[in-house]
Amino acid sequence: MTQDKRILITEVALRDGSHAIAHQYTVDQVSKVAKALDEANIPYIEVSHGDGLAGSSLQYGLSRTHELELIEAAVAVCRQARIAVLLLPGIGTMEELRQAANLGVKMARIATHVTEADVSAQHIALTKELGLEAVGFLMMSHMAPVEKLVEQAKLMESYGADTVYVVDSAGALLPHEVKERIRALRQHLGIPIGFHAHNNLSLAMANTLVAIEEGATRIDGSVRCLGAGAGNTQTEVLIAVLERLGLSTGVDLYKMMDLAEEIVAPILQVPQEITRDSLVMGYAGVYSSFLLHAKRAAQKFNIDSRDILIELGRRKVVGGQEDMIVDVAAEIAKSRQEPAVR
Ligand SMILES: C[C@H](O)CC(=O)C(=O)O
Numbered sequence: 234m235t236q237d238k239r240i241l242i243t244e245v246a247l248r249d250g251s252h253a254i255a256h257q258y259t260v261d262q263v264s265k266v267a268k269a270l271d272e273a274n275i276p277y278i279e280v281s282h283g284d285g286l287a288g289s290s291l292q293y294g295l296s297r298t299h300e301l302e303l304i305e306a307a308v309a310v311c312r313q314a315r316i317a318v319l320l321l322p323g324i325g326t327m328e329e330l331r332q333a334a335n336l337g338v339k340m341a342r343i344a345t346h347v348t349e350a351d352v353s354a355q356h357i358a359l360t361k362e363l364g365l366e367a368v369g370f371l372m373m374s375h376m377a378p379v380e381k382l383v384e385q386a387k388l389m390e391s392y393g394a395d396t397v398y399v400v401d402s403a404g405a406l407l408p409h410e411v412k413e414r415i416r417a418l419r420q421h422l423g424i425p426i427g428f429h430a431h432n433n434l435s436l437a438m439a440n441t442l443v444a445i446e447e448g449a450t451r452i453d454g455s456v457r458c459l460g461a462g463a464g465n466t467q468t469e470v471l472i473a474v475l476e477r478l479g480l481s482t483g484v485d486l487y488k489m490m491d492l493a494e495e496i497v498a499p500i501l502q503v504p505q506e507i508t509r510d511s512l513v514m515g516y517a518g519v520y521s522s523f524l525l526h527a528k529r530a531a532q533k534f535n536i537d538s539r540d541i542l543i544e545l546g547r548r549k550v551v552g553g554q555e556d557m558i559v560d561v562a563a564e565i566a567k568s569r570q571e572p573a574v575r
């Protein structure tokens with residue numbers, strides 16, 4: 234593997250992992266996890282509702298603790314790590330971005346669906362104005378052909394993004410698809426490229442290594458796989474693998490192993506694994522955070538959540554359309570009650 238630049242890890246368990254625990258983080262949990270990550274020398278720690286700033290709502294799931302309190306707690310315990318936030322324009326607003334900056338956040342990741350980068354212009358501009366590092370975060374990157382992805386990433390670069398991420402939200406990308414995406418972005422952009430994986434098809438680590446091989450230098454991971462769906466690339470495992478490959482992250486492997494085991498594992502009600510639901514999300518190419526909603530809807534309508542997820546994938550439903558989950562479940566249930574036409 235040829236790589237001359239240091240890989241900079243962003244730990245996302247305190248944001249993406251919020252989906253996995255139905256947004257129930259407490260100040261105590263966030264303080265302990267952030268402090269331990271900081272001591273392990275993780276450079277960036279993302280803290281927000283799973284759906285980004287202001288995601289706490291009936292539609293996306295109510296947070297137990299206001300995210301600004303969680304962000305404040307994380308900032309207070311970190312000596313070197315930079316706290317990051319996620320913001321989806323339309324969910325989070327300029328005001329929340331300002332509040333996060335006032336609390337000491339150093340990086341904002343502005344996330345849009347892969348074909349909607351144009352809605353990130355004002356938020357990226359404000360991020361820079363506030364003196365923060367700006368990252369463009371192209372979600373559901375498997376849903377756009379490479380040329381479209383490049384076009385959208387270039388838009389984000391033109392708005393002032395310091396980095397653009399390929400985000401495999403559904404864990405649906407195959408290694409050759411990651412390779413062509415990162416390669417094309419490296420060819421057409423002049424800024425660092427990042428990669429955010431999900432493990433639905435058990436490819437998060439392999440895809441991350443392919444991304445790094447193609448020159449991605451900003452990589453996301455979630456400790457103990459504490460991320461939406463099947464989780465992300467498992468951070469402590471990634472650190473070990475990169476060390477074996479001779480790639481430097483500056484992160485302390487033993488400390489990562491210890492915090493994963495002693496601090497993060499107890500937060501999970503059940504260990505993260507590739508369940509049939511998360512597998513079907515990767516297979517169908519649907520949004521990771523749909524899982525809990527689809528399971529609830531399946532229970533309500535007494536149907537199989539796989540049928541809901543596959544139908545959502547067929548309809549190319551995107552993040553922000555969570556309300557469609559119940560509609561789809563109701564339609565499936567209704568179609569099963571209707572007598573077959575002779
Ligand atoms: C809002 C999403 O959870 C962002 C993300 O992590 C992804 O798309 O993956």
Ligand SMILES: [Mn+2]
Pocket residue numbers: 249402429431460461521
């Ligand atoms: Mn994610």
